[in-house]
Amino acid sequence: MTALTILLVLVLLLVVFGLLFRLQILTSIFSGTYVREIGMSNRINAVLMLVFMVVGGAAFFWSFSENFNKMNPPVASIHGHAMERMFWTTMTVIGIAFVLTQVILFVYSYKYQHREGRRAYFFAHNNTIEVVWTIIPAIVMASLIFAGWKAWTRITGPAPKDAVVVEVMGKQFNWLVRYPGRDMKLGVVNYRLIDASNDFGFDLSDKAALDDFTTNGEIHVPKGHPVLIKIRSRDVLHAVYMPHFRVQMYAVPGMPTRFWFTPTMTTDEMRAHLGNPKFDYELACNQICGASHFAMKAKVIVDEPDDYQAWYAKQKPNSDNADMMASYKETSKSAGLGKGGSLGAKAAAIEETGETPAAPLSVQTAM
Amino acid sequence: MATNLPASAHAQGGIGTAPVPHTEHDEHLHEHDEHHDQHWLWKYVFSQDHKMIARQFLITGIFWAIVGGTLSSLFRLQLGWPEATLDWLQPLLGKWIEGGKLSKEFYLALVTMHGTIMVFFVLTAGLSGTFSNFLIPLQVGARDMASGFMNMLSYWFFFLSSVIMFISLFLETGPAASGWTIYPPLSALPQAIPGSGMGMTLWLVSMVFFIVSQLLGGVNYVTTVINLRTRGLSMSKLPLTIWAFFLTAILGILSFPVLLSAALLLVFDRSFGTSFFLSDIYIAGQALHNQGGSPVLFQHLFWFLGHPEVYIVIMPAMGMVSEILATNARKPIFGYRAMIGSLIGISLLSFVVWAHHMFVTGMNPFLGSVFMFLTLIIAVPSGVKVFNWLATLWRGNIRFTAAMLFSIGFVSLFISGGLTGIILGNATLDIQMHNTYFVVAHFHLVMGSSAFFGLFAGVYHWFPKMFGRMMDEKLGYIHFWLTFIGVYLVFMPMHYVGIAGFPRRYYSWTGFDAFSQFADLNKFISAAAILAFFAQFVFIFNFFYSIFRGRRATQNPWNSTTLEWTTPIVPGHGNWPGEIPAVYRWPYDYSKPGSEVDFIPQNVPYSQTASSNLPYEREIED
Numbered sequence: 001m002t003a004l005t006i007l008l009v010l011v012l013l014l015v016v017f018g019l020l021f022r023l024q025i026l027t028s029i030f031s032g033t034y035v036r037e038i039g040m041s042n043r044i045n046a047v048l049m050l051v052f053m054v055v056g057g058a059a060f061f062w063s064f065s066e067n068f069n070k071m072n073p074p075v076a077s078i079h080g081h082a083m084e085r086m087f088w089t090t091m092t093v094i095g096i097a098f099v100l101t102q103v104i105l106f107v108y109s110y111k112y113q114h115r116e117g118r119r120a121y122f123f124a125h126n127n128t129i130e131v132v133w134t135i136i137p138a139i140v141m142a143s144l145i146f147a148g149w150k151a152w153t154r155i156t157g158p159a160p161k162d163a164v165v166v167e168v169m170g171k172q173f174n175w176l177v178r179y180p181g182r183d184m185k186l187g188v189v190n191y192r193l194i195d196a197s198n199d200f201g202f203d204l205s206d207k208a209a210l211d212d213f214t215t216n217g218e219i220h221v222p223k224g225h226p227v228l229i230k231i232r233s234r235d236v237l238h239a240v241y242m243p244h245f246r247v248q249m250y251a252v253p254g255m256p257t258r259f260w261f262t263p264t265m266t267t268d269e270m271r272a273h274l275g276n277p278k279f280d281y282e283l284a285c286n287q288i289c290g291a292s293h294f295a296m297k298a299k300v301i302v303d304e305p306d307d308y309q310a311w312y313a314k315q316k317p318n319s320d321n322a323d324m325m326a327s328y329k330e331t332s333k334s335a336g337l338g339k340g341g342s343l344g345a346k347a348a349a350i351e352e353t354g355e356t357p358a359a360p361l362s363v364q365t366a367m
Numbered sequence: 368m369a370t371n372l373p374a375s376a377h378a379q380g381g382i383g384t385a386p387v388p389h390t391e392h393d394e395h396l397h398e399h400d401e402h403h404d405q406h407w408l409w410k411y412v413f414s415q416d417h418k419m420i421a422r423q424f425l426i427t428g429i430f431w432a433i434v435g436g437t438l439s440s441l442f443r444l445q446l447g448w449p450e451a452t453l454d455w456l457q458p459l460l461g462k463w464i465e466g467g468k469l470s471k472e473f474y475l476a477l478v479t480m481h482g483t484i485m486v487f488f489v490l491t492a493g494l495s496g497t498f499s500n501f502l503i504p505l506q507v508g509a510r511d512m513a514s515g516f517m518n519m520l521s522y523w524f525f526f527l528s529s530v531i532m533f534i535s536l537f538l539e540t541g542p543a544a545s546g547w548t549i550y551p552p553l554s555a556l557p558q559a560i561p562g563s564g565m566g567m568t569l570w571l572v573s574m575v576f577f578i579v580s581q582l583l584g585g586v587n588y589v590t591t592v593i594n595l596r597t598r599g600l601s602m603s604k605l606p607l608t609i610w611a612f613f614l615t616a617i618l619g620i621l622s623f624p625v626l627l628s629a630a631l632l633l634v635f636d637r638s639f640g641t642s643f644f645l646s647d648i649y650i651a652g653q654a655l656h657n658q659g660g661s662p663v664l665f666q667h668l669f670w671f672l673g674h675p676e677v678y679i680v681i682m683p684a685m686g687m688v689s690e691i692l693a694t695n696a697r698k699p700i701f702g703y704r705a706m707i708g709s710l711i712g713i714s715l716l717s718f719v720v721w722a723h724h725m726f727v728t729g730m731n732p733f734l735g736s737v738f739m740f741l742t743l744i745i746a747v748p749s750g751v752k753v754f755n756w757l758a759t760l761w762r763g764n765i766r767f768t769a770a771m772l773f774s775i776g777f778v779s780l781f782i783s784g785g786l787t788g789i790i791l792g793n794a795t796l797d798i799q800m801h802n803t804y805f806v807v808a809h810f811h812l813v814m815g816s817s818a819f820f821g822l823f824a825g826v827y828h829w830f831p832k833m834f835g836r837m838m839d840e841k842l843g844y845i846h847f848w849l850t851f852i853g854v855y856l857v858f859m860p861m862h863y864v865g866i867a868g869f870p871r872r873y874y875s876w877t878g879f880d881a882f883s884q885f886a887d888l889n890k891f892i893s894a895a896a897i898l899a900f901f902a903q904f905v906f907i908f909n910f911f912y913s914i915f916r917g918r919r920a921t922q923n924p925w926n927s928t929t930l931e932w933t934t935p936i937v938p939g940h941g942n943w944p945g946e947i948p949a950v951y952r953w954p955y956d957y958s959k960p961g962s963e964v965d966f967i968p969q970n971v972p973y974s975q976t977a978s979s980n981l982p983y984e985r986e987i988e989d
Contacts, residue, residue, distance in 0.1 A: 002455060003455060003458045003459075014908075017908070018908070018912075021839075021842070021908075021912070025839075038766055041767070041840065041841070041844065042766060042767050045767035045772060045844060046765070046767065048848065049775070052851070052852070056852075056855060060859055063859070063860065063863075064863070067860075067863045067885075067888070070863070070867060070884045070885060071863040071864075071866040071867040072866070072867070073867055073868050073881060083795055083796060083798065083799060086793075086795060086796060087790065087796050087799070090789060090790055090793065090796065091790070093789075094786040094787065094789050094790070097782075097786060098782065098783065098786050101753060101754075101757065101782045102779060102782060102783075104757050105757060105760070105775065105778055105779055105782070106779075108757065108760040108761055108763075109760060109765060109775055112696070112760060112761065112762060112763045112764065112765050113765050113767070114764050114765055114766050114767075115764065118764055119697075119764060119958050119965060120696060120697040120698040120762060120763045120764040120957060120958035120965070121698065121761075121762035121763075121958070122698070122699065122957075122958050122959050122960050123698065123699070123701065123758075123761070123762065124699040124701070124702075124703065124955070125701065125702045125703065125704065125705070126702075129758070130702050130705050130751070130755075133750065133751065133754045134747060134750075134751055137746060137747050137750040137751075138744075138747050141743045141744065141746050141747060141789070144743060144789065144793060145739060145740055145743045145793075148739055148743075148793035148794060148795045148796070149736050149739060149740070149794075151795040152732065152735060152736060152739065152794045152795045153732070153736065155795065155798070156732035156735070157732075171649075172559065172650070191647040191648065191649045191654055192649075192654045194649045194654065201649070234647070234648065234649045234650075235552065235556075235559060235648055235649060235650040236552045236553040236556065236559050236648075236650075237550055237552065237553060237662055239727070239801075239802065241802075241868075241870065243799070243867075243868035243881050244881065246798060246799045247798070248727045248798050248799065248801055248802075249727050249729065250727060250728040250729050252661075252662055252663060252728070252729045253552060253645070253646055253647050253648050253662065254645075254646025254647040254648075254658070254659075254660065254661065254662070255646070255661060255662075255663065255729055257729035278880070279880060280880055282879055282880055282881050284870055284879060284881070284882075285870075286801070286802045286803075286870045287550075287802060288475065288545060288546045288550075288553065288872045289553060289559075290475075290553065290559050290560045291471040291472045291475065291560060292471060293475070293872065293873070293874070294471075294870075294872075294873040294874040294875055294876070294878065295878050297878060297879060335654065
């Protein structure tokens with residue numbers, strides 16, 4: 001009923017609007033102004049161009065500075081600081097180009113509005129000017145490319161040998177997390193071995209998998225230490241996105257990916273820094289993955305290295321998980337992977353990510 | 368009919384009278400002359416006349432734009448007011464309102480269909496379909512397209528594709544919901560999201576017909592421009608509109624087939640158990656048999672079309688804006704050859720930048736370096752275009768018609784949106800910005816809003832030629848200012864949200880600490896977006912009102928130089944009742960020194976304009 005009333009009101013409004021419009025046209029025909037000519041309206045539009053530039057520019061400047069702090073998520077990784085600098089440098093460069101070109105556009109629009117008796121200047125081309133404004137942007141772009149390329153190769157280059165390794169696996173709609181355990185080797189996993197008690201699909205015939213451990217979805221990493229995140233997906237595309245660390249990489253089913261970074265502030269330090277005792281680093285999914293895409297998150301906890309080691313030592317390996325050990329036999333049989341496990345060529349190939357398989361954990365010595 | 372007077376270039380209501388062009392006697396009436404006795408079915412529905420087909424594309428495009436805009440208003444309601452109850456939408460959306468909330472699946476369907484509709488159905492078919500069809504024969508001096516029949520098929524394949532896509536909106540399981548980029552495996556597995564069932568099937572079938580339509584149209588545009596130019600119209604005398612349509616059509620012909628192949632392989636994966644894009648998947652309690660496929664392969668195939676596609680959307684707008692700026696500034700376009708060169712440069716480069724959409728998808732980082740390099744180079748020709756437009760305004764004598772306002776708006780939006788491309792094209796910065804609202808703001812300004820502004824500019828400018836009547840100027844002004852302000856209010860603040868890292872395609876951000884700010888700003892964006900959408904009804908009213916009741920047009924209302932204004936006010940089938948005018952000069956002789964009038968149409972020979980000829984032109988007086 002309400003909808004019908006709203007519809008009726010809208011229709012009536014439209015009719016009224018149409019009648020008013022018709023009336024205005026009829027009066028303008030009578031008063032003789034119903035012929036297109038360059039008159040007052042041209043002037044009004046020219047002035048509006050200038051007004052738009054001034055008011056719009058001021059509003060933009062005001063809202064930008066007003067929101068500046070809110071739009072800058074705090075940075076907590078080494079490469080993140082470099083990226084942040086590059087971002088704002090580039091923003092300054094394009095900001096200058098933005099202001100220059102927009103001001104010219106609106107000022108010219110105002111200044112060269114139609115005037116009776118004046119004639120436009122016949123100016124068809126000028127090669128010097130063309131060359132200048134081709135070369136200057138080309139040089140600017142070249143320097144931006146160079147800076148970007150240097151940073152890109154460093155960020156995406158191989159992780160340091162002593163990087164801490166953690167693997168996350170995306171699934172609808174949460175993140176699974178595993179660590180290599182005491183042997184510092186991530187064991188083989190195979191998606192055919194996944195079942196209710198073996199979310200990762202551990203191949204327990206691989207010794208390296210026996211001491212791997214999973215967490216309840218929390219990721220612990222040590223501060224000031226390179227962290228290599230290995231990334232998998234077991235259903236659709238997801239993306240590991242950690243805005244505070246300036247980290248993003250897709251999780252692709254069938255193709256393990258990776259990203260490494262060095263956190264610079266522990267969770268506690270960041271809480272103190274922001275004055276927000278409830279702050280947590282977050283991992284968000286940033287590639288559409290289904291209805292609850294927006295709710296797919298994991299908590300990342302940056303510990304002091306000592307705390308990290310203590311936490312690491314407390315975790316229970318797969319071999320302690322009786323359910324998993326029991327169900328593995330069933331599942332491996334029904335998956336047709338044969339007695340004695342599935343360490344076939346196929347599974348090994350899946351594991352091959354191009355990384356050194358057992359990047360040693362420097363905290364290993366302490367354990 | 369002894370002489371072909373309608374082909375002359377009488378200026379009506381202008382500053383003076385243009386020189387009467389050189390005309391010749393028509394030896395035999397052209398066979399394409401008016402058919403007065405056509406059945407309405409052949410005249411209005413299954414028409415082979417490029418002008419009618421253009422109008423069909425335009426009106427279908429307007430229909431789709433209303434649908435696409437409505438969808439965006441719906442999901443902006445959710446993003447702006449996540450707490451609000453939307454029960455009042457129940458009559459429209461039915462079961463997609465669950466407990467007073469928009470259903471989460473349907474939210475994704477809304478963003479997916481909004482993107483699909485706007486990119487393909489409005490800004491590709493509605494924009495290029497309308498104006499390539501309408502302007503190519505008129506501006507190159509041809510009776511019609513090279514193949515009128517293929518041209519008709521092109522519209523009807525588009526119509527079929529539209530019907531299928533429209534039906535998919537009403538499915539039980541909802542329309543496609545995996546984003547307009549339909550990345551598998553999400554788009555391949557109905558277990559992953561209900562929209563990937565029948566909705567996705569219809570999406571793919573619809574796109575196949577859409578691609579057929581694009582190819583039929585594209586082949587026609589290219590053939591017509593190459594073969595059917597009138598006497599004297601060399602490629603170096605073509606209006607920039609035609610250059611833009613020509614290159615756009617080439618891009619479409621070369622890139623749409625790749626999307627077709629991606630769609631077909633996806634159909635195979637979905638229906639016939641192949642594994643092109645699927646591998647190692649465990650979903651809904653079951654391990655799938657697919658192995659060895661690569662989702663990244665699909666992304667390569669998709670963006671091989673997808674990136675040229677954004678230039679397919681924007682280049683026609685660039686061409687029309689160049690034309691309208693020159694006409695209304697009463698100045699030649701600055702750097703005509705540089706404008707053509709930059710269009711060609713953009714066209715070539717547009718084929719080698721696709722993977723900048725994929726920097727963080729797991730693609731080899733070395734490829735990322737290469738694509739970053741190529742992507743940032745494309746800023747150079749784009750920059751040249753902007754500078755040339757600005758130089759065209761310099762010392763002009765500007766008339767603010769509605770079309771001119773939208774063209775200036777286009778340049779402003781293209782700058783604002785284009786510059787942030789320099790951030791996103793940088794692989795390093797894209798690590799943080801990928802799939803955030805920064806990207807959304809960027810492409811909505813640079814290809815969404817800009818292309819819409821080009822479309823509006825084109826409609827206001829060529830409306831008199833399309834319908835023989837003028838659109839109301841004052842409503843045009845109101846429409847422009849509301850839209851221009853509205854678009855900036857929507858998309859400027861959206862950059863802030865993006866810099867803060869807000870992911871796109873999120874139903875709600877309240878679950879994240881990192882995205883807890885900006886609730887007010889999102890409300891503001893939503894309000895501005897919905898208002899800007901409603902402002903479009905001013906245009907729609909003006910458009911349909913003016914078709915029937917608008918002021919009658921004169922033959923050349925903007926005192927323009929190009930050939931379409933030498934046809935009768937309402938050109939019949941065949942465009943020129945007599946002989947087709949010949950072309951003698953480039954299309955931008957505005958305000959030429961020594962000439963009495965401030966424009967010299969292309970069909971006026973140099974022999975009639977001795978007083979204004981430049982030195983090199985004196986040598987070729989004929």
